[in-house]
Structure formats: structure tokens, C-alpha cells
Amino acid sequence: MRVNCKVNGVERVADDVWEGESLLYVLRERLGLPGSKNACEQGECGSCTVYLDGTAVTSCLVAAGQAIDREVVTVEGLSGEGGLDPVQDAFVRAGAVQCGFCTPGLIVSVHDLLARTPDPTDPQIREALAGNLCRCTGYEKIMDAVRTAARESRA
Amino acid sequence: MTAHPGLAATVAEGIGSSPVRPDGRLKATGEFAFSSDLWADRMLWGATLRSPHPRARILSLDTSAALAMSGVHAVLTHEDVPGAKLYGLEHSDQPVLAIDQVRYQGEPIAIVAADHPEIAASAAAAIAVEYEVLAPIVDPEAAVLPDSEQVHAGRPNLLRAVPIRKGDPDAAADVVVSGVYEVGMQDQAFLGPESGLAVPAEDGGVELYIATQWLHADLGQTAACLGLPPEKVRMTLSGVGGAFGGREDVSMQVHACLLALRTGRPVKMVYGREESFFGHVHRHPAKLWYEHGAGRDGRIVYVKARILLDGGAYASSSGAVVANAASLGIGPYDVPNVVMDGEVIYSNNPPCGAMRGFGAVQACFAYEAQMDLLAEACGLDPVEIRVRNALATGHTMPTGQLVEGPAPVERLMRIVGDAPPAPEGADFLPGGTANTSRGEGVVRGVGYAIGIKNICFSDGFDDYSTARLRLEMVGGRPAVLVHTAAAEVGQGLVTVLAQIVRTELGIEQVTIAPSDTRVGSAGSTSASRQTYMTGGAVRAACEAVRARLAERGAPGRDPLTEDVMAALLGDEAIEETVEWRHRPTQALDPETGQGDAHVQYAFAAHRATVDVDVDLGLVRVVEIVTAQDVGKAINPSAVVGQIHGGTAQGLGLALMEEIQVSGGKVRNPSFTDYLLPTIMDMPPMSVEVLELADPHAPYGLRGVGEPPTISSTPAIVAAIRAASGAALTRVPVRPEHIAGV
Numbered sequence: 001m002r003v004n005c006k007v008n009g010v011e012r013v014a015d016d017v018w019e020g021e022s023l024l025y026v027l028r029e030r031l032g033l034p035g036s037k038n039a040c041e042q043g044e045c046g047s048c049t050v051y052l053d054g055t056a057v058t059s060c061l062v063a064a065g066q067a068i069d070r071e072v073v074t075v076e077g078l079s080g081e082g083g084l085d086p087v088q089d090a091f092v093r094a095g096a097v098q099c100g101f102c103t104p105g106l107i108v109s110v111h112d113l114l115a116r117t118p119d120p121t122d123p124q125i126r127e128a129l130a131g132n133l134c135r136c137t138g139y140e141k142i143m144d145a146v147r148t149a150a151r152e153s154r155a
Numbered sequence: 156m157t158a159h160p161g162l163a164a165t166v167a168e169g170i171g172s173s174p175v176r177p178d179g180r181l182k183a184t185g186e187f188a189f190s191s192d193l194w195a196d197r198m199l200w201g202a203t204l205r206s207p208h209p210r211a212r213i214l215s216l217d218t219s220a221a222l223a224m225s226g227v228h229a230v231l232t233h234e235d236v237p238g239a240k241l242y243g244l245e246h247s248d249q250p251v252l253a254i255d256q257v258r259y260q261g262e263p264i265a266i267v268a269a270d271h272p273e274i275a276a277s278a279a280a281a282i283a284v285e286y287e288v289l290a291p292i293v294d295p296e297a298a299v300l301p302d303s304e305q306v307h308a309g310r311p312n313l314l315r316a317v318p319i320r321k322g323d324p325d326a327a328a329d330v331v332v333s334g335v336y337e338v339g340m341q342d343q344a345f346l347g348p349e350s351g352l353a354v355p356a357e358d359g360g361v362e363l364y365i366a367t368q369w370l371h372a373d374l375g376q377t378a379a380c381l382g383l384p385p386e387k388v389r390m391t392l393s394g395v396g397g398a399f400g401g402r403e404d405v406s407m408q409v410h411a412c413l414l415a416l417r418t419g420r421p422v423k424m425v426y427g428r429e430e431s432f433f434g435h436v437h438r439h440p441a442k443l444w445y446e447h448g449a450g451r452d453g454r455i456v457y458v459k460a461r462i463l464l465d466g467g468a469y470a471s472s473s474g475a476v477v478a479n480a481a482s483l484g485i486g487p488y489d490v491p492n493v494v495m496d497g498e499v500i501y502s503n504n505p506p507c508g509a510m511r512g513f514g515a516v517q518a519c520f521a522y523e524a525q526m527d528l529l530a531e532a533c534g535l536d537p538v539e540i541r542v543r544n545a546l547a548t549g550h551t552m553p554t555g556q557l558v559e560g561p562a563p564v565e566r567l568m569r570i571v572g573d574a575p576p577a578p579e580g581a582d583f584l585p586g587g588t589a590n591t592s593r594g595e596g597v598v599r600g601v602g603y604a605i606g607i608k609n610i611c612f613s614d615g616f617d618d619y620s621t622a623r624l625r626l627e628m629v630g631g632r633p634a635v636l637v638h639t640a641a642a643e644v645g646q647g648l649v650t651v652l653a654q655i656v657r658t659e660l661g662i663e664q665v666t667i668a669p670s671d672t673r674v675g676s677a678g679s680t681s682a683s684r685q686t687y688m689t690g691g692a693v694r695a696a697c698e699a700v701r702a703r704l705a706e707r708g709a710p711g712r713d714p715l716t717e718d719v720m721a722a723l724l725g726d727e728a729i730e731e732t733v734e735w736r737h738r739p740t741q742a743l744d745p746e747t748g749q750g751d752a753h754v755q756y757a758f759a760a761h762r763a764t765v766d767v768d769v770d771l772g773l774v775r776v777v778e779i780v781t782a783q784d785v786g787k788a789i790n791p792s793a794v795v796g797q798i799h800g801g802t803a804q805g806l807g808l809a810l811m812e813e814i815q816v817s818g819g820k821v822r823n824p825s826f827t828d829y830l831l832p833t834i835m836d837m838p839p840m841s842v843e844v845l846e847l848a849d850p851h852a853p854y855g856l857r858g859v860g861e862p863p864t865i866s867s868t869p870a871i872v873a874a875i876r877a878a879s880g881a882a883l884t885r886v887p888v889r890p891e892h893i894a895g896v
Contacts, residue, residue: 039396138800
């Protein structure tokens, strides 16, 4: 199967895609975008979170064929020529990154949260990130990073 | 303790500051290469056939159908292992691939290399295996008996016994409390599953890019199994997605190298989550019997205890785990009379080994429950009973080892005891967004616990690390390249090593080279030891570099300006490699458990505040306060990050994390069924850090990573007991234990 889709603003084509492959597999193994991570294959951990037509999804649960003719933005697409996205920058500075395996998915989820809710309360942050597992940080510095990113994005 | 006063002040981002981690930016943009992200031209994918049975004889094994499949390049069994057929951290007792029998569910039997991961998986499934299924040996209390059937024929199931005797074994006391406790099997659940890429080399050797905790231990075991001299196996650390003990043992290292050498092509192996549950060892489940005797004033007179750990099918690091459990098994308390028996056994349950806390976790759950029983029996509060019995400098451990340096048990308890109470109310009630209560039936409780952990390898192990430093002019400025084999697993060692160099040499430009086996062993990233050990080695290497500068005429020990440094160096680099050891330890006496077995002790205390829906048995942790002595916070932000993360893993063990094993089979090998704390489960955590220098340690530092994992579990359970009145002798606590249904 051939998969055509726009990824991070660029039209991409993947050929010989097996029908059982996920969008995550195509991104990682066929399009050279391994930033989205695979940690559970079940949509439980959020490490593979990407935007699909502007909606944050767990790409391990999206069949590759579902992405045909649609627009995907991954963590690699958030930082531009101008440097890091404010969410990425806040994560690094707050110490919210340890092993970093959950980080790309969390950053997309936080990016999505702040796009919808620029000034979230702590309970709103916790509810929005309940689908992103982190095993290293206990989430405290992730909370700090989100608060910082929200504040600086509004400024 | 600063080795060279004045030097630290001369350069930014030295020790005691919190520079951002050098890999942080790459991790935040998705560019950082984890082991599962690697790719090579002509790369094949590996897959593993695993046993569905916990105990069986293999009557026949037919790989022909798998080999005949299009896209399959190799199918290997134990007959294809050219070197040692067995490997292991402490004992070589685990087959690279099963030989005529399997001893646990998930044991690897055959491996496949194919063009696509799905073809590899299909080929593995096409291997025909005929089993004679045997009744698994799964009850630790029966397995430990001398007449039990043996997991390993000809070898007793009792893998190691650690008796510890101190004082009068027949001591009696006015107040006696006893209990039997159980700890379930916890998983490290690092987010980045086991993975690596093996690339055959032109010299007949192999290069392995791997996520691990200890490159040289992998190298030694892998080379032996491949039948290659160690110099023909070269390993490079790839990005590690967390570890927590679960990467100390070999998983797919040997398998990927075997497939690469057989096919002559790069082979990548990446476990999925389900396979990961079978691909690494877990925290030992434990049963613990405790009796504490005390005076009416609450002063402990004696502790008698038995700790039984289930090691599962293979030894891994079980011997060291049980030594920790036993030698730290009465907690950070001054007790004159101790009868302690630690035992770890073989069974047909999943193999267990290292996980953060390493034996100290299981014991702490039991001895802290006992302390609360004692407090109640003596009419004392939970802080006071612990203060009254607090271990302090100059006391002796049950092993006879003198406690040297700061042991601020009383102070840590006072800090968490005196912390302001958690705010009234809460953002979420027990049950969270499920809205199972509007507050009816919800009771608040507060609990306390304190724990003790040894830092670095103990029990007479020759524990060392190696650091190579290269100082040269780069772009007109002095720069240092640090080369070690130490595994950065997320904890921030790469940040800390650069901080040490900046402080010691006053040089801003410090680069941490990729960790690999072209330099000597750094030892394991475990036992909270890397800042102590590889940090110590890097500091010693800085001393050696400074001595070379002195030979070239460096004036005194004052900081050198960049101009002076440039003049001394010219275009000739200075390179120094140093192997550095902590002070030696002794093996525990096998009969009495006496000996100076540990290098350093570390302490953390927790206060947990919980809301419990006592009708439904649901818990929400409202707040956790932690106090920990770290000797010297080399990177204060990273220290607090370790304390947060360790505390969270302890919360997981208290409330939700358990590999459920029934008849030797794992019932919940997925993140849908094995629950990890989410951001909804974690409360705000406040952390108080003490910096009381240990005179024996580099900069006075104490290992940080493990202590917070140890005492958060019992503190949370104590808080649930306080709210619900339930006895709660087992973790993880389940709703029915609280609600009594």
C-alpha cells in the first residue's frame, strides 16, 4: 500500500506499507522521524502522541492507511528555524526531561493543551496529561514546565 | 569539602549549580537517538520465540517451516550458540536459548532475523515446539524446604541464605508486636523497551549499540557466549529510555549479536511492551515475618525476622538483593539484639533481580509497619517512636558495622514531622474524574516512614570506575573531553560529570564523549553509585591532569587563566586515564552476617497525606513531604528530580503496581493491566534536602536515587491505615483490603 500524507508541512510518500502498520511505524521506520516513541502499542502511555489534522492522537493506534491525504505534525515539527517551541524550551529548563522517552509525546500533548487552554489550572493540566506516562520524574517538574510554558506563551 | 578553594567560583556551571542537561534539547525535539531509534543499511529485524509454559521439557524443536518463509534470514537455537551456553550476573545459570527445558514463562527458545518485524514475529510463531508440560514450582515457602523438587536439577532451591546475628538471641521484652507482610512483584516499567542494534564487523567481531546499565558486564557475558575474545565485541551506549535496575541483566544483547554474526547483516531487536515484561527481571516478591520487642518506653530491645524472597527461575543479582534485605532489614534503628534470616529461592516464577531499592524496599515495608504497631502499643506517635530508636553516628548495625559520618535519622523524622500539614480539601477526591464520591465516606489520614539504603556495591565486591580525560586547546580555548563507559539512563550523570570537571579544572568547555567499551569499566548504573563512583573517577582524573600541568610549570594550585593554560598546553594534549575505587568492603560472614559490608548509608523520610474513600477502598494521595540527606547536592535540580521520581515509584508499589503471577504465568503484561502512576495519581511533593558531608565520599556526596523509593511506600500505607483502620499487611494495597469486602 502507498501512504501519501503531509508530515510537518512536507508532502511525504511511503511505499510498500503493510496494511497492519501503524502511523507510528510509518513515521519511525519509513519516513525517518523516530521522535515519536513506542512504549506500549496500546494507546496507554502517550509517548507516540502526534497531531493528525490538528487533533492530538496516539499514533500507535492509528492505522497507516488512516493517515492517507491527511496532515500529521510530530514533535520534530514543533521546533522551527527560530529554535525550540516554548513548550520544549520549558521542559528542558525545568528539569522535566530525564530519560526523555516520554518527552516527545508529552510535549505534543502540552502543546495541544495550551493551544486550547492558554492559562490552565493545575487540575486542568493533570487531566489533560493523564494519558501520558512518565516513569522518571513523578511529574512534578513536568507540572513546573507546563506552568512556565503557559506563562511565557501568553507573555 | 572543596578540594581546591577558589576554583569552583571561577567557572560557571560547576558543582552545586543546576545547569540544564546537555542532552535535554535533543530529547525535547525528538532528535535524541534511543536504542530503538537506530537504523542501518541492509538492517534485519530480530524476534524471539518464548516459552508459553513456566516449566516444561522440550521434546522436539523444528525450525524448518520458519526457515522456509520468504524474508527470513536466520533461525537459531541453543545449538547455534558457539560459546558459553549459559550467562548471568552472579551465577552463569541462564541459557542464552533454552536447552531441552524451560524454567519460566517467556524463556527464550529460538531467535529469528527477517526483513520486517512482522515477518520475524510470524517466523518465530512458525517454529514447532513439542513440550512436555510439568507442574511448576511456584510456592516459595514450599520450594525453600530441603525435600522440594528442584528448579535446577542437582542444586537446592535455596539460592542464598543470609543469617545475621547480633546480641542475645533470647532477649525478651515487655511489649511485643508481630506481623506477617507481603510485597508483590513490581516492574521497573522503563518506558523505552529493550532494544539494540548489532552490526557485524570486518574483523569477525561485532559492534553492539545498546541500552543498558553496565556496558562491561554485558560485554563480558556476550563475548563468552559468542565464543569471541572480548576485544572483538565492542559496545556503545545508545539512548536509554529509563532503567531502574531492569537493564542490569542481559536481555537481547547476545541474541542480536548471534543473528548479526550469522547473517552478516546489521540486526535490530526491539521488544514490544508485552515482551518487555518477559524480557527483564523484576523486583522480588517477598514474604516477611517480623517480631519486635520493646520496653514500655518504646525503646526496641530485639528484632527477630525472616525475609523470604522469590528469585524466580534464574539467579540474576538475587544473592546481593537478599544480602541487602537482611543487612538493612531492621531499618535505620539502634537495636541491641537481632536475629535476622534472609533467604532467596529459585522457583518457576519470573526471574527477579535488581530494581531501585534492591531488597531494602521489601524490608522497609515490613519494619515500618512494625514501628507503627509498636508506637500504638506504647502510646507514642509515629514520629516519636522512630526518633526514640533512631540510628545515629557511632551506633553499630546488626552486621557489627560502625555507622560513620552523619546519620541524621532523628533530624529527617523531625523535618517531616514538623512540616506544615497538607492544605485542607483537594483538587480531586478518591476515584478522581470517575466522580465516585462527593466527599461522603472520605477520610483523611497521615503516615510516616523512614528508610535506609546502602550506596555502591557491597559485600566485598571490587567496585571501581574508570575515567579518561583529554585536555587540549580547541578553537583557541582549553577544552576537556570526558570518556567513560558509564551509562546515562536519565538520571543526569552527563550533566554532573561536566560540572565536576568545570569545578576541578576551571574550564568551561567540557564535552562528554559517548559511553563505550573503548575505555575501562565504569561499573553499573545502579546502587545509586554513579555520581559517587564515576564522579569520583572523573575528579581523580582531573587531579592527574592537574599534576601533568604542574609538571609543565603550572604555578601552584591556583586556578589557571585560559591564557596560562594555553601557554602550558600549546598543541600538545594531556590525556589521563584513572581507575578509581571506593574504600573496600568485607563479605558478610556466612554464619553470623557480621562484616563491614557497606560503603555508605543513605536515609530518606516521608510523610504522606491521603484521602481514602473507606466505603469503596479508593485512595488519593493528597501530598507527600520528603526529607533526604544527600551529603552534597552536586546538581540540586537533578537531586530533587530523583527524589520526585523515586517517591513516585514507591507510590506505585503502595497502590497499584504488581505483576500478577498465577501458576507461574504473568496475567497482566501490558500497560493496560499493569498500572503505573499517572499525573492524576501523583500529588504535589515537597522536598527538603540536607547536605551533611560524608567524609569518605567525593565532595561528601551520598547516592540519591534509591532512598526515596524505599520509604514512600510504607508512609502511604501508614496513612491509609490511619484513615481506614485496616491492617494492610500487603502491597500493593487493593480496594478490598481497605473496604474489608
